[in-house]
Amino acid sequence: MEDQRSDSELLTVSATEPGAFAVLYRRHAEDLLRYFARRTLDPEAAAELTAETFAQAFASRTTYRDTGANGVAWIYGVARHQLGRFFRSGRVDRAARRRLGMPERELPPADFERIEDLVDFAPIRGAVAEALATLREDHRDALRLRVIEQLPYPEVARALSCTEENARQRVSRGLRRLALVLQEKGLQPATEATTEMET
Amino acid sequence: MNTDIEYLKQLETDLKDAAARESTRMERATLQGAIRKNTGRGWTKVVGVAAAFLVVAGAIGFLAQGGLVSESATSGAAGFAPQEQRRPVGRDGGGASASAAPGPEAVPAPATGGSSVGFDPATDLDDSLKNQRETAARGQQQDLSKIIRDGRIGIVVPDNKFGDAVGDLTFIAEKYGGFVISSSTNNDRSGTFVLRIPAKRFDRAISDIRDLAMHVRFQEINGDDVTAEFIDQQARLRILQARKALLFGLLQRATTTEEVLRMSNQLDDVQLRIEQIQGQINFINDQVAESTLRVSIQEQNAPKAATQTDVDNPDLGSSVDLAVQGFLRIVGAVIVGLGYLIPLTLLGAIVWFVVWTVRRSRAIS
Numbered sequence: 311m312e313d314q315r316s317d318s319e320l321l322t323v324s325a326t327e328p329g330a331f332a333v334l335y336r337r338h339a340e341d342l343l344r345y346f347a348r349r350t351l352d353p354e355a356a357a358e359l360t361a362e363t364f365a366q367a368f369a370s371r372t373t374y375r376d377t378g379a380n381g382v383a384w385i386y387g388v389a390r391h392q393l394g395r396f397f398r399s400g401r402v403d404r405a406a407r408r409r410l411g412m413p414e415r416e417l418p419p420a421d422f423e424r425i426e427d428l429v430d431f432a433p434i435r436g437a438v439a440e441a442l443a444t445l446r447e448d449h450r451d452a453l454r455l456r457v458i459e460q461l462p463y464p465e466v467a468r469a470l471s472c473t474e475e476n477a478r479q480r481v482s483r484g485l486r487r488l489a490l491v492l493q494e495k496g497l498q499p500a501t502e503a504t505t506e507m508e509t
Numbered sequence: 510m511n512t513d514i515e516y517l518k519q520l521e522t523d524l525k526d527a528a529a530r531e532s533t534r535m536e537r538a539t540l541q542g543a544i545r546k547n548t549g550r551g552w553t554k555v556v557g558v559a560a561a562f563l564v565v566a567g568a569i570g571f572l573a574q575g576g577l578v579s580e581s582a583t584s585g586a587a588g589f590a591p592q593e594q595r596r597p598v599g600r601d602g603g604g605a606s607a608s609a610a611p612g613p614e615a616v617p618a619p620a621t622g623g624s625s626v627g628f629d630p631a632t633d634l635d636d637s638l639k640n641q642r643e644t645a646a647r648g649q650q651q652d653l654s655k656i657i658r659d660g661r662i663g664i665v666v667p668d669n670k671f672g673d674a675v676g677d678l679t680f681i682a683e684k685y686g687g688f689v690i691s692s693s694t695n696n697d698r699s700g701t702f703v704l705r706i707p708a709k710r711f712d713r714a715i716s717d718i719r720d721l722a723m724h725v726r727f728q729e730i731n732g733d734d735v736t737a738e739f740i741d742q743q744a745r746l747r748i749l750q751a752r753k754a755l756l757f758g759l760l761q762r763a764t765t766t767e768e769v770l771r772m773s774n775q776l777d778d779v780q781l782r783i784e785q786i787q788g789q790i791n792f793i794n795d796q797v798a799e800s801t802l803r804v805s806i807q808e809q810n811a812p813k814a815a816t817q818t819d820v821d822n823p824d825l826g827s828s829v830d831l832a833v834q835g836f837l838r839i840v841g842a843v844i845v846g847l848g849y850l851i852p853l854t855l856l857g858a859i860v861w862f863v864v865w866t867v868r869r870s871r872a873i874s
Contacts, residue, residue, distance in 0.1 A: 326535070328528035335524055339517045357516045364524060410527040418515045425514065 317381030325372045335364055338382055342389060344428040349393060351485040351492075353425035357417045358402040363389045365406035397493065422478055423463070441491040449484030456481045562850070563843055570846030655739040657796045658711055660730035663805040664722030671698050671808050674721050678702060678804060681717045685710035687799070699807035711800040718804060726805070735793055742790050749783045 313333045315323070324331040342363060346356035367388045374384055396402055404414065417425075442450050448470070455466040456477075467477040512518070666674040675694075682689055687706035694700030706714045719725055756779060760772040 328531040328535075329525070331528055332521065332525050335521055339520070340512050340514065343514065343517060360517070361520050361523075364520065365527070368524060368527060411530065412523040412527055415516065415519050415523075421514050421516045 318376045321374045321381040322376055331368050347425050347429045351489040352482055353422045354417050354482055359392050362403055363392050365410050369406050441488050444491055445484055445487055449480050452480035453484040566846030566850045567843045569849045570842030573845050655736045655797045657733040659801040661803040662728045663726035665724050665809055668808045668810055674806050677721050681714055685714045698811035702804045704802040705799045706802055708800045739793050742786050746786045749779055753779045
């Protein structure tokens, strides 16, 4: 049976009842992953940012004070902080997960495509094509095949004469670079759905 | 959570594990807090009362002994030195007159029985030594006291006057028939000097050195009474010399080769012991005749030199001695205080018990 308590109540209760935080996670994990995927265009980075954000929120849950706003806004505050650090340093922080003793997990291959599905590339396809010119040739080819021509990874790998894993890696790195380029151009691949979530 | 993303499912498991660990930690902390709350207060009270009791006992003991400060002050600047060996003396050396009576441990008790015809060096030596010491004790009116005196003094001179002060110090040493054994300086602004001064002029030399100073940082003079040791050594020497003469006479009258060899060996042993004792007597005379004075000179605004620590501060061994003495004094004060406090406490308890019993009996009646 679904827990009827609000996000704020769950956050407050989790200070003395840590298990309540899991309910909060189940409610918002996928939305947060989408939020990160649309901003980083990188499934690996998005997954790691999601993990670190929830770990950081769990570790800091006792500092949460209910001010009447939706509790999830507090978690998105942590998420924005993590995202800012990621764009500044180019890597995802792992401090909170280490502090909680959480293992470092690899993103399963099947999840790459599933997370990419969360990102709606349609509104930014034109800008991506322009930004592609700034990337390395192998990354650009991988992104063109995967993002613009929307080929599945086995076909991308065949076209590039490399392994499927290698193709994923090229696409992932190309997307990360692309996200930074789009960020510099002032283009934000986020949609109104995530904007609603933040508020 | 309805998701087909495996990573999010794994992350949920990891977060649940972290939450479970956190719950366990919180429960343990709560339990420990409760245990501490229930047991800690009782022990805290008992320990607090015991500590207060000991502090009060220490204060009483302190007052009863007339204060530790006054006691330590009488022991002089080098209060950590054993009183029997290092006796602080005043600047005029008035406190240096020492009792020449030798300590009982200096020489073993004499063996009973008269002198035998046979040759027994140990018995003869002990008997004769006792007689010599008694004679020496009777002759205390003579100047037999042997005091090895040494001291240290630290003075501050005006800036740029260090060189002049060093020159004056050397002059003072030579003026009183002494000399500078060693010296070390630091940037020509501070330094330490070791002087040997004839003992009879030691106090006048210190007085002159004080006159060089803007102010005296420290001064310490010690006297080590070696009179008993000196008398013992002299007595041994006389006895051995007498024995040497006796052995020499016997050697002259020896008729067999075996007797000659035996007497020669004994004569060699005695001669060796005479030389050893003579060396010790000479050493004592040298030490008594000349005193060692360590002088630290520094300009008013000179930086502290690391090499001055051995002169300006007591060494580590002395500090340990001082700490042990301080500790023992406090323990002594507490024990003395307990002597007062325990009977008073018992008396108070008896009074309280009587009052309580009377009130109770009245209440019952």
